[in-house]
Amino acid sequence: MTEPRQPEDTQKGISRRNFMKNTGLLAGGLVGGSLFGGLLTNQLQKPSAPADMGKEDTHLLEARTFFSNAEDFLILSAATERLFPKDDLGPGAIELGVPYFIDRQLAGEWGMNGKEYMKGPFLQTGAVDPYESQADTTQDQGPNAETQVPTPAFRYQTPMTRGDIFMEGVHALEQTAQEKFEMNFRKLEPEQQDEILQMFDSGKAKMNGVASTTFFNLLLQTTIEGAYADPVYGGNRNMEGWRMKEFPGPRMSYTADIEKEDFIVMKPESLRNYQGH
Amino acid sequence: MAKKLKKVDVVVVGSGWAGGVVSAELAKAGYQVVTLERGKKQERQDYIGVKDELRYTDRYEMMQNLSPETITSRVKIEDTALPVRTRAEMMAGTDLGGGSVHWAGATYRWRAIDFELRSKTIERYGKEKIPEGMTIQDWGITYDEMEPYYDKWEKTAGISGEPDPLGDKRSNDYPNPPMLASPAVKLFKETTKRMGYHPFQVASGNLSQAYTNPDGEKLNACMFCSYCTMYGCDFTAKSDPLATVIPTARKTGNCEIRTNSLVRRVLHKDGKATGVMFTDTRTGIEYEQPADVVVLGAFSFTNNRLLMLSDIGTQYDPTTRKGTIGRNFNGQFNITFLGARGYFEKKKFNLYMGAGALGGTMSDFAGDNFDHSDVDFINGGGIEMRQYGDGAISTNHVPKGTPKWGPEFKKNSIHYANRSLVAWYTPAVMSWWHNYLDLDPTYKDEYGDPLLRVTNRYTDHDRNMAKFGIEKCSEIMKEMGADIIDEDEVPEEFDHIYSGGHYAGGIIMGADPETSAVNNYLQMWEMDNLFVVGGSAFPQFGGHHPTSTIGALAYRAAEGVEKYLKEGGQLAEAKQATLNA
Numbered sequence: 001m002t003e004p005r006q007p008e009d010t011q012k013g014i015s016r017r018n019f020m021k022n023t024g025l026l027a028g029g030l031v032g033g034s035l036f037g038g039l040l041t042n043q044l045q046k047p048s049a050p051a052d053m054g055k056e057d058t059h060l061l062e063a064r065t066f067f068s069n070a071e072d073f074l075i076l077s078a079a080t081e082r083l084f085p086k087d088d089l090g091p092g093a094i095e096l097g098v099p100y101f102i103d104r105q106l107a108g109e110w111g112m113n114g115k116e117y118m119k120g121p122f123l124q125t126g127a128v129d130p131y132e133s134q135a136d137t138t139q140d141q142g143p144n145a146e147t148q149v150p151t152p153a154f155r156y157q158t159p160m161t162r163g164d165i166f167m168e169g170v171h172a173l174e175q176t177a178q179e180k181f182e183m184n185f186r187k188l189e190p191e192q193q194d195e196i197l198q199m200f201d202s203g204k205a206k207m208n209g210v211a212s213t214t215f216f217n218l219l220l221q222t223t224i225e226g227a228y229a230d231p232v233y234g235g236n237r238n239m240e241g242w243r244m245k246e247f248p249g250p251r252m253s254y255t256a257d258i259e260k261e262d263f264i265v266m267k268p269e270s271l272r273n274y275q276g277h
Numbered sequence: 278m279a280k281k282l283k284k285v286d287v288v289v290v291g292s293g294w295a296g297g298v299v300s301a302e303l304a305k306a307g308y309q310v311v312t313l314e315r316g317k318k319q320e321r322q323d324y325i326g327v328k329d330e331l332r333y334t335d336r337y338e339m340m341q342n343l344s345p346e347t348i349t350s351r352v353k354i355e356d357t358a359l360p361v362r363t364r365a366e367m368m369a370g371t372d373l374g375g376g377s378v379h380w381a382g383a384t385y386r387w388r389a390i391d392f393e394l395r396s397k398t399i400e401r402y403g404k405e406k407i408p409e410g411m412t413i414q415d416w417g418i419t420y421d422e423m424e425p426y427y428d429k430w431e432k433t434a435g436i437s438g439e440p441d442p443l444g445d446k447r448s449n450d451y452p453n454p455p456m457l458a459s460p461a462v463k464l465f466k467e468t469t470k471r472m473g474y475h476p477f478q479v480a481s482g483n484l485s486q487a488y489t490n491p492d493g494e495k496l497n498a499c500m501f502c503s504y505c506t507m508y509g510c511d512f513t514a515k516s517d518p519l520a521t522v523i524p525t526a527r528k529t530g531n532c533e534i535r536t537n538s539l540v541r542r543v544l545h546k547d548g549k550a551t552g553v554m555f556t557d558t559r560t561g562i563e564y565e566q567p568a569d570v571v572v573l574g575a576f577s578f579t580n581n582r583l584l585m586l587s588d589i590g591t592q593y594d595p596t597t598r599k600g601t602i603g604r605n606f607n608g609q610f611n612i613t614f615l616g617a618r619g620y621f622e623k624k625k626f627n628l629y630m631g632a633g634a635l636g637g638t639m640s641d642f643a644g645d646n647f648d649h650s651d652v653d654f655i656n657g658g659g660i661e662m663r664q665y666g667d668g669a670i671s672t673n674h675v676p677k678g679t680p681k682w683g684p685e686f687k688k689n690s691i692h693y694a695n696r697s698l699v700a701w702y703t704p705a706v707m708s709w710w711h712n713y714l715d716l717d718p719t720y721k722d723e724y725g726d727p728l729l730r731v732t733n734r735y736t737d738h739d740r741n742m743a744k745f746g747i748e749k750c751s752e753i754m755k756e757m758g759a760d761i762i763d764e765d766e767v768p769e770e771f772d773h774i775y776s777g778g779h780y781a782g783g784i785i786m787g788a789d790p791e792t793s794a795v796n797n798y799l800q801m802w803e804m805d806n807l808f809v810v811g812g813s814a815f816p817q818f819g820g821h822h823p824t825s826t827i828g829a830l831a832y833r834a835a836e837g838v839e840k841y842l843k844e845g846g847q848l849a850e851a852k853q854a855t856l857n858a
């Protein structure tokens with residue numbers, strides 16, 4: 001971008017018109033065929049991207065802070081949607097804002113492994129291959145399954161941060177799609193995407209630096225987190241994740257209800273409500 | 278050169294229950310105490326309004342920062358140990374109050390037999406019952422001797438509970454009645470009762486009513502808010518050091534608590550501890566804190582590592598099976614807490630409500646409450662069903678066979694979100710010659726000091742016990758009316774995941790200096806003015822949660838320190854463990 005963004009753009013997200021006005025693309029006639037053209041098309045093509053959701057306040061949270069390349073972000077988004085798809089129970093990962101949740105997590109302390117022991121030597125390079133052939137016997141799933149490799153192997157033995165692993169992983173998803181179907185990951189049929197994700201889950205996909213299972217488990221963990229964490233982190237948009245699960249969010253007290261036999265459905269409240277008490 | 282500070286009577290390392298109780302007791306007795314804590318200052322007010330599952334449960338907000346220091350882990354002595362790098366794999370407490378602040382609050386006394394496990398096992402079943410290589414020991418103290426300390430700690434903590442019908446003699450009831458029971462807990466208690474067992478409600482550090490403890494500290498009644506385990510309580514309704522012993526110590530005016538103070542060495546000269554060396558983690562400045570008595574209450578890992586780094590005592594050597602420091606590493610994780618999960622089609626429970634220690638339990642398969650003639654293991658454990666209050670992120674239980682992601686996963690995880698209950702066995706973990714602690718030859722902390730290395734391997738004994746427990750839990754789930762029951766699998770081998778904070782051993786208690794590092798006052802045999810307090814003293818694990826035993830031992834140690842300050846010398850007589858022969 002050649003010009004600084006206007007303040008209203010950061011507020012509302014970049015509309016096509018503002019984007020072009022600000023970058024002078026229209027005037028210069030550069031749209032299409034250029035680097036920016038690709039970016040523009042992506043911006044507009046987001047299938048059921050959160051940007052289409054219409055609610056003005058949710059837009060405030062939407063901007064990539066980790067993924068610099070929009071295409072990478074869209075691949076990530078498509079993958080999360082397969083892990084947690086939209087159905088008649090309610091929204092899927094994209095509508096819940098999961099990709100933005102992941103993006104922000106990766107940009108922060110967790111994505112940079114700020115509180116993990118990251119000193120060498122690392123066993124990783126030697127360890128990746130053998131793990132691929134082993135069955136995944138670790139029974140846990142979803143959250144806290146991060147970088148799980150089959151027991152009794154060690155889990156996290158790599159100098160790569162979680163951010164690095166995600167970058168590699170997203171590129172490997174695309175690479176695998178190209179090799180297997182000669183197509184963009186995003187453009188594949190859902191079943192084909194599942195097939196690729198399955199390869200990653202079982203450690204059969206090729207990845208640099210870590211086993212594909214490592215990336216897959218991180219992806220799965222963060223997808224679930226993004227669906228159900230407090231909306232303050234950018235996922236679980238409008239508390240729709242909680243609503244599906246009939247989870248009420250943080251509450252002061254259940255003393256009056258703890259002995260009750262009937263199931264009680266409450267309208268969810270978030271930290272925003274709770275801290276306002 | 279380290280800056281030398283003014284000498285005090287006692288320096289205590291760590292501010293959890295272990296360090297906190299000792300600090301409070303000695304400060305109350307009028308001694309000058311300095312308590313050093315590596316983590317930051319933390320007040321109860323810090324938890325008000327922070328019910329955030331991602332931050333606390335998934336990102337381990339209250340756990341040790343591993344970037345400067347962790348442990349390394351391996352299964353066999355000939356393996357190369359690797360660092361346990363992430364907080365999902367390694368949970369240890371830090372900050373003022375330590376792991377004793379984010380504990381759940383489930384409170385159990387250990388059984389009489391736990392303290393004399395070796396001799397009682399031999400007495401009842403003969404020596405052959407103890408497999409070759411199992412290094413279980415008597416503690417050098419009996420339950421009857423421990424009882425007053427348990428009682429004292431329970432009163433300080435305001436434990437809420439009802440007596441275990443199969444429990445050992447108590448001098449007093451719990452200071453508070455049990456918590457309210459949820460329908461799920463009632464179902465567990467009624468079902469197991471019908472099955473002929475002796476259920477009771479888990480005694481809890483979550484208080485059932487407002488309470489003022491003997492030191493004058495006030496606690497509130499639990500609200501079942503469910504943000505409890507791995508969180509600090511924002512209502513002062515969970516008993517922890519921040520609500521009890523730390524303010525008690527402070528009030529005396531005799532105890533200075535210094536946070537951001539990482540202790541790196543115990544200093545000693547001519548067989549006596551002279552103080553400790555610590556680094557202020559904010560400035561990097563090194564200090565020397567001289568003291569007449571040094572107390573380590575810095576949790577099992579640090580207690581062990583500090584002795585090793587300071588070259589105190591004799592390091593255990595698995596090839597000769599001699600030496601005491603690092604011996605008998607034990608604890609509950611991975612292969613323990615296995616059981617069965619039941620899925621209920623017709624019932625829905627309010628599982629988002631709960632409290633850390635809300636639950637039902639029974640001791641019918643604990644300790645020596647059942648006959649072991651036909652089972653191929655020693656000791657046993659409680660069977661528990663808890664209602665912690667499920668978080669939305671961490672509760673995605675689906676019946677086996679459900680894919681772990683995709684449409685079916687989503688459907689089932691949502692359907693069963695409030696329909697699944699789990700019962701587990703909390704077995705005692707025995708000690709073995711091949712499970713021990715020493716310093717890692719390769720990996721270092723930020724100061725260049727070697728990390729602690731854990732060597733831990735499973736035996737058939739462990740697997741047999743786990744299997745036994747899983748079967749019992751499965752039967753209970755069936756009786757409770759579950760439509761689908763998923764049994765946990767017994768892991769083949771240790772997975773290097775240190776979750777839950779129940780790790781122990783390494784500086785174990787006993788009557789014989791050949792096989793124990795501390796006497797029954799937690800005083801080191803080899804250094805009279807050094808006391809090592811905490812789970813590090815367990816020769817083997819009991820079949821329940823450890824913290825009340827740690828609290829009781831801390832009162833015992835405090836008494837010992839006071840005795841030592843008055844009289845000096847060894848407080849216990851060394852005995853050759855005749856049964857070892």
Ligand SMILES: Cc1cc2nc3c(=O)[nH]c(=O)nc-3n(C[C@H](O)[C@H](O)[C@H](O)COP(=O)(O)OP(=O)(O)OC[C@H]3O[C@@H](n4cnc5c(N)ncnc54)[C@H](O)[C@@H]3O)c2cc1C
Nearest residue numbers: 291293294295315371375376377381382383540778822824
């Ligand atoms: C999630 C979780 C749930 C638990 N729930 C239960 C339960 O329900 N029931 C139960 O009985 N037990 C439970 N436990 C275990 C319980 O937390 C411990 O048994 C107990 O806290 C141990 O007390 P402690 O004083 O020995 O150690 P801690 O409370 O951990 O205190 C040790 C202190 O020493 C400090 N320290 C360490 N190294 C240094 C150093 N080098 N210099 C200075 N300070 C240092 C630490 O920062 C820490 O503050 C749970 C543990 C976890 C992790």
Ligand code: SF4
Nearest residue numbers: 499500502505510632
């Ligand atoms: S469940 Fe009870 S003890 Fe636990 S945090 Fe909530 S109020 Fe405190």
